[in-house]
Amino acid sequence: MTAPDENRFDWQAAEADLTDPTTAGPDAEVVDLDDARARRQASVTPAGDGSDLDDDDQDAESVADTPDRDGGPVDAAEDIPPDVLARQRHRRPILADWARSWRGFRAAVKHQSKDAGYVTAYHAVRLPKYAAKTAVYAPLGLFRGAGRALHWASAEEGNWHLRQAAATRGDADTWMKLDARRQRQTVWRWWVLAGGAGATVAGAIVLTLGPSWWRWVALTAVLPLLATLGRPADKPLTDRVTEGTRYRKLTAELVRRALMSLQLPAINSAVAKDAKAISFPVDIHRDGPGHLAVVDLPYGVEASEVVARRGKLASAMRLPLDQVWPEPAPGHTGRLALWVGYEPASQMVQPPWPLLSTSARVDVFKPFPFATTPRLDAVTADLMFRNFLFGGQPGSGKTFALRTLLLAAALDPRTEIRGYELKGVGDFAVLEQLMAEYGNGFDDETLARCFAFIEWLYEECRRRSKRIEHYARLGKAPENKVTPELASLKGSGLHPLVAWFDELQELMTSKYAKEAGEILEKVIKLGRALGVIILIGTQIPDKDSLPTGITRNVNSRFCLSVADQTANDMILGTSAYKQGYRATVFVPVDEAGWGILRGFGPKPSAVKSYYVDTTKAAQIVTRAVALRTAAGTLPTPDEQTRTVAPVADVLGDLARVWPGDEKAVWNETLCGLLAELRPEVYGGWEAAQLSTALKPHPLVKVADVGRRIDGKPTTRRGIKHADILKAIAERDRKRSAG
Numbered sequence: 001m002t003a004p005d006e007n008r009f010d011w012q013a014a015e016a017d018l019t020d021p022t023t024a025g026p027d028a029e030v031v032d033l034d035d036a037r038a039r040r041q042a043s044v045t046p047a048g049d050g051s052d053l054d055d056d057d058q059d060a061e062s063v064a065d066t067p068d069r070d071g072g073p074v075d076a077a078e079d080i081p082p083d084v085l086a087r088q089r090h091r092r093p094i095l096a097d098w099a100r101s102w103r104g105f106r107a108a109v110k111h112q113s114k115d116a117g118y119v120t121a122y123h124a125v126r127l128p129k130y131a132a133k134t135a136v137y138a139p140l141g142l143f144r145g146a147g148r149a150l151h152w153a154s155a156e157e158g159n160w161h162l163r164q165a166a167a168t169r170g171d172a173d174t175w176m177k178l179d180a181r182r183q184r185q186t187v188w189r190w191w192v193l194a195g196g197a198g199a200t201v202a203g204a205i206v207l208t209l210g211p212s213w214w215r216w217v218a219l220t221a222v223l224p225l226l227a228t229l230g231r232p233a234d235k236p237l238t239d240r241v242t243e244g245t246r247y248r249k250l251t252a253e254l255v256r257r258a259l260m261s262l263q264l265p266a267i268n269s270a271v272a273k274d275a276k277a278i279s280f281p282v283d284i285h286r287d288g289p290g291h292l293a294v295v296d297l298p299y300g301v302e303a304s305e306v307v308a309r310r311g312k313l314a315s316a317m318r319l320p321l322d323q324v325w326p327e328p329a330p331g332h333t334g335r336l337a338l339w340v341g342y343e344p345a346s347q348m349v350q351p352p353w354p355l356l357s358t359s360a361r362v363d364v365f366k367p368f369p370f371a372t373t374p375r376l377d378a379v380t381a382d383l384m385f386r387n388f389l390f391g392g393q394p395g396s397g398k399t400f401a402l403r404t405l406l407l408a409a410a411l412d413p414r415t416e417i418r419g420y421e422l423k424g425v426g427d428f429a430v431l432e433q434l435m436a437e438y439g440n441g442f443d444d445e446t447l448a449r450c451f452a453f454i455e456w457l458y459e460e461c462r463r464r465s466k467r468i469e470h471y472a473r474l475g476k477a478p479e480n481k482v483t484p485e486l487a488s489l490k491g492s493g494l495h496p497l498v499a500w501f502d503e504l505q506e507l508m509t510s511k512y513a514k515e516a517g518e519i520l521e522k523v524i525k526l527g528r529a530l531g532v533i534i535l536i537g538t539q540i541p542d543k544d545s546l547p548t549g550i551t552r553n554v555n556s557r558f559c560l561s562v563a564d565q566t567a568n569d570m571i572l573g574t575s576a577y578k579q580g581y582r583a584t585v586f587v588p589v590d591e592a593g594w595g596i597l598r599g600f601g602p603k604p605s606a607v608k609s610y611y612v613d614t615t616k617a618a619q620i621v622t623r624a625v626a627l628r629t630a631a632g633t634l635p636t637p638d639e640q641t642r643t644v645a646p647v648a649d650v651l652g653d654l655a656r657v658w659p660g661d662e663k664a665v666w667n668e669t670l671c672g673l674l675a676e677l678r679p680e681v682y683g684g685w686e687a688a689q690l691s692t693a694l695k696p697h698p699l700v701k702v703a704d705v706g707r708r709i710d711g712k713p714t715t716r717r718g719i720k721h722a723d724i725l726k727a728i729a730e731r732d733r734k735r736s737a738g
């Protein structure tokens with residue numbers, strides 16, 4: 001059996017139904033298909049495809065993109081089932097795009113009035129110069145104007161030369177005819193001139209008799225006219241307002257020329273063969289503060305190839321890079337959405353972050369504004385059930401973007417915030433009083449705390465999964481996920497927990513790397529449904545600095561300026577670069593905050609995170625503190641520790657439980673003893689866990705320790721008593737040194 005075609009209509013079966021008299025009903029007519037088609041084609045409109053577009057619908061930007069057909073269509077459009085046809089029909093909106101939304105309308109009005117204001121101001125400052133020029137050229141214009149009027153009234157223009165030629169030839173007859181014609185013309189022209197002169201004199205008398213402002217009005221109206229008449233052809237009265245680099249209206253021709261300048265052989269050869277190979281399925285139209293061209297590239301050319309050449313495209317349009325925004329458009333891979341702003345994005349004033357308003361609150365379950373598109377539309381993000389990965393080179397703005405998310409989280413008083421900035425600059429210090437745990441630095445102690453925090457997160461996930469199970473049994477967690485009610489329920493232990501790590505590469509390239517990576521991956525996988533939200537910022541997104549297990553499992557990504565394809569795809573996911581989502585086009589520092597956001601909306605998009613400087617951040621923190629104080633969720637300094645024992649106590653506890661005179665003891669034995677000492681902390685610890693807990697103390701070496709068990713030599717991992725004592729002495733020395 002042949003497969004049905006893409007419209008899910010089995011043509012062959014339908015034809016068989018029509019031609020096979022045995023399958024046709026008793027009253028069915030047997031149709032000769034060829035005949036029927038010929039008849040149908042005769043009735044098809046000249047457009048040949050059933051389209052109802054008439055010529056008036058076409059404009060400079062509409063180009064028929066259907067290839068020329070040899071012969072008529074095989075099956076006319078009316079054969080297609082009506083419901084499929086209805087789905088395929090795209091009606092054009094009645095109102096232009098800019099007039100349909102308040103945003104578009106505002107942007108258009110703003111742009112036009114800005115332009116008008118600019119031109120007015122430009123000329124206003126040059127008024128004295130214009131007045132001087134007018135004073136010089138107006139008298140000249142008066143004489144020139146009078147001369148022209150007389151010349152016109154004499155009707156000699158053209159006639160004189162012809163009469164001269166006739167006289168030279170001795171053609172008296174022609175000369176006479178020409179002169180008679182001139183006289184006929186000149187009679188009425190003298191009357192007109194005399195009437196005009198009379199009117200001027202009358203006007204002048206009226207002006208002399210009238211109030212003085214009449215004369216001023218007349219002068220301002222007449223003098224520029226006379227000056228225009230009197231000025232030399234190459235010296236205009238007013239200076240030119242040079243608009244060249246400010247904005248270039250996007251036209252089909254400009255887009256075509258720009259695309260052909262990209263040196264893409266596939267585009268250039270296709271256009272050489274067929275000028276209509278680049279086509280515009282939708283007219284170029286205003287879209288926010290700029291114009292949008294949706295372009296169908298020649299067959300076989302992908303939009304991503306053009307996106308990769310954004311610099312060349314901008315050069316071809318003679319526009320700054322951040323005014324030109326090519327993106328793959330929905331539909332097919334060869335469709336490009338090219339948005340060109342009225343002005344470069346760097347000069348467009350990003351509106352202030354809406355959450356700066358004093359009444360703004362956040363519910364982490366609901367979206368809040370996080371960034372703006374090049375068109376300055378707000379892009380929202382939400383925090384719940386998400387894990388974020390922010391990547392970018394130094395100066396790309398990832399720390400600020402991460403902090404913006406944390407500030408939003410801070411405005412939901414239910415949210416607990418804990419995190420580490422492993423660069424040690426203190427960009428997050430402004431949030432310190434809101435955080436239940438905060439670390440800043442890349443020294444070994446901070447790294448150890450950060451690692452212990454990741455371990456704690458894992459434990460926390462385990463605890464939360466038990467709680468979810470409990471609430472699911474009670475019918476309060478129908479999807480085995482944290483619900484807004486559970487998140488708000490005091491004592492449920494399921495409040496949103498935001499755990500952030502900036503410059504995570506510092507941990508991932510330290511001695512904790514392997515285990516930290518493995519545990520964090522588990523936390524990311526487990527925590528999503530349990531209200532644990534992980535935010536990661538990293539500068540070096542390669543597989544050594546960011547385990548692929550982590551990158552694979554995050555669901556929300558923001559890739560700011562990166563240096564290469566590898567970094568781009570590590571953050572945005574494999575093939576992102578190939579599909580045209582390239583954060584390599586952003587320039588660090590100059591385009592700080594710009595990046596590609598993935599995981600929100602149907603496709604990744606270029607956005608700029610809202611910029612919140614430290615002063616504004618402090619204002620938000622003040623509000624967040626007030627909200628938390630009222631809700632009773634502001635962490636007090638002594639609460640700012642975790643519920644799992646800090647690793648630093650392990651040394652002391654080991655010294656306490658050390659068995660007698662043993663020089664070296666197996667980890668597993670020690671774990672048992674530790675669990676007896678403090679079951680709430682060490683209960684369930686295994687040998688490997690003890691090894692990890694001892695990592696921050698390089699003096700303690702975990703090594704093989706041999707013993708005889710029932711006479712047989714057995715080797716297991718263990719530690720030496722002397723090492724413990726040395727590590728304690730070292731720690732005490734450091735503490736007393738300050």
Ligand SMILES: Nc1ncnc2c1ncn2[C@@H]1O[C@H](COP(=O)(O)OP(=O)(O)OP(=O)(O)O)[C@@H](O)[C@H]1O
Nearest residue numbers: 393394395396397398399400539592593609610611
């Ligand atoms: N959304 C934004 N809009 C405008 N400027 C921004 C934005 N985000 C950041 N910046 C500016 O860019 C500078 C660098 O930002 P940030 O410190 O976040 O970069 P980074 O990528 O974290 O760099 P590094 O890795 O060196 O810390 C900031 O000082 C800030 O002034």
